[in-house]
Amino acid sequence: MSFKCIKVGLIAVAAFVGVNAFSQDLIARQAPIDKKLKSVDSLALQKLIKAEQSEFPAFDLYPSWNQTSVHNYAGATVPESYTFDLTGFAMPTPSTRITSKFGPRRGRMHNGIDVKVYVGDTIYAAFNGKIRMVRDQGRRKGYGKYIVIRHDNGLETVYGHLSKQLVAEDQLVKAGEPIGLGGNTGRSYGSHLHFETRFLGVAINPALMFNFEKQDIVADTYTFKYNKRAGRSASGMMVADGDGVIRYHKVKSGDSLSKIAAQRGVSIDTLCRLNRITRKTVLRLGQVLRCS
Numbered sequence: 097m098s099f100k101c102i103k104v105g106l107i108a109v110a111a112f113v114g115v116n117a118f119s120q121d122l123i124a125r126q127a128p129i130d131k132k133l134k135s136v137d138s139l140a141l142q143k144l145i146k147a148e149q150s151e152f153p154a155f156d157l158y159p160s161w162n163q164t165s166v167h168n169y170a171g172a173t174v175p176e177s178y179t180f181d182l183t184g185f186a187m188p189t190p191s192t193r194i195t196s197k198f199g200p201r202r203g204r205m206h207n208g209i210d211v212k213v214y215v216g217d218t219i220y221a222a223f224n225g226k227i228r229m230v231r232d233q234g235r236r237k238g239y240g241k242y243i244v245i246r247h248d249n250g251l252e253t254v255y256g257h258l259s260k261q262l263v264a265e266d267q268l269v270k271a272g273e274p275i276g277l278g279g280n281t282g283r284s285y286g287s288h289l290h291f292e293t294r295f296l297g298v299a300i301n302p303a304l305m306f307n308f309e310k311q312d313i314v315a316d317t318y319t320f321k322y323n324k325r326a327g328r329s330a331s332g333m334m335v336a337d338g339d340g341v342i343r344y345h346k347v348k349s350g351d352s353l354s355k356i357a358a359q360r361g362v363s364i365d366t367l368c369r370l371n372r373i374t375r376k377t378v379l380r381l382g383q384v385l386r387c388s
Contacts, residue, residue: 153225154250157296163229163265166244166254169297178295178320181249182305182313186220186272188255189213189289192309196288198301200371203383205344207299208254208292211308213278215259215287221269222293222306223247230261233282239290240282243275251300256290257281295320347383360387 152161162168189211196210213219225247232241239256243263246252259279269275280287293302298320305318345356353375357364368374370386
């Protein structure tokens, strides 16, 4: 059954439940109802609806159940604001050592954080959800062996550089359930877990939600805010940080600090400060600069 059909089906079920509940209310005014039987029926119905929803977590937010690309949400509508429920979480690893933070790194955008783990260390699902992708990008390429999970709260998490995957695509998982083993596969120079948190393709700094040192979440909820005016393009990438969106620019042929500053609406001095460079720094093609 297609993703859209499931959506329509759930809406129809909701409508039927509403009509049915109204009918039961009318009957209740005319004759006594076995309260115990009513509660059993209601519980069974709730379980049925939850079972249907678990097949496509956050189905009301995502346009499809895509299993060909990690970030394939070009046509998705990103809400200006959305609050994630972070309760019921599990830390993806008991390790507390962060080896690389979120943000620009060596001319590239690092869309997650790297946590020190050793080959064979158990990696866990961060929230309840469904496995969207279990893939291997190959030796010294990208994530290496990786897993993508779409969660009930609307987030997607990515677990990269694994030595082994313990789950299969379309498998339902619970928070804290083992999903893989730490490793050193893909574009990696030492065993670690590359961990990303994403919303409709927009990368969010995991440190805004997860405190690895304390092995806890930062708060029970996190509110994502999206700056639509900044947009997204091949050279202007978007990531969420704090209560807003940070803008990045990928250097292309013909770019200069003055041209980028004018295009992004910031001063050259601001660009230099944000990226720890000087006005004399030679820009490289493909280099990622923070613009806000």
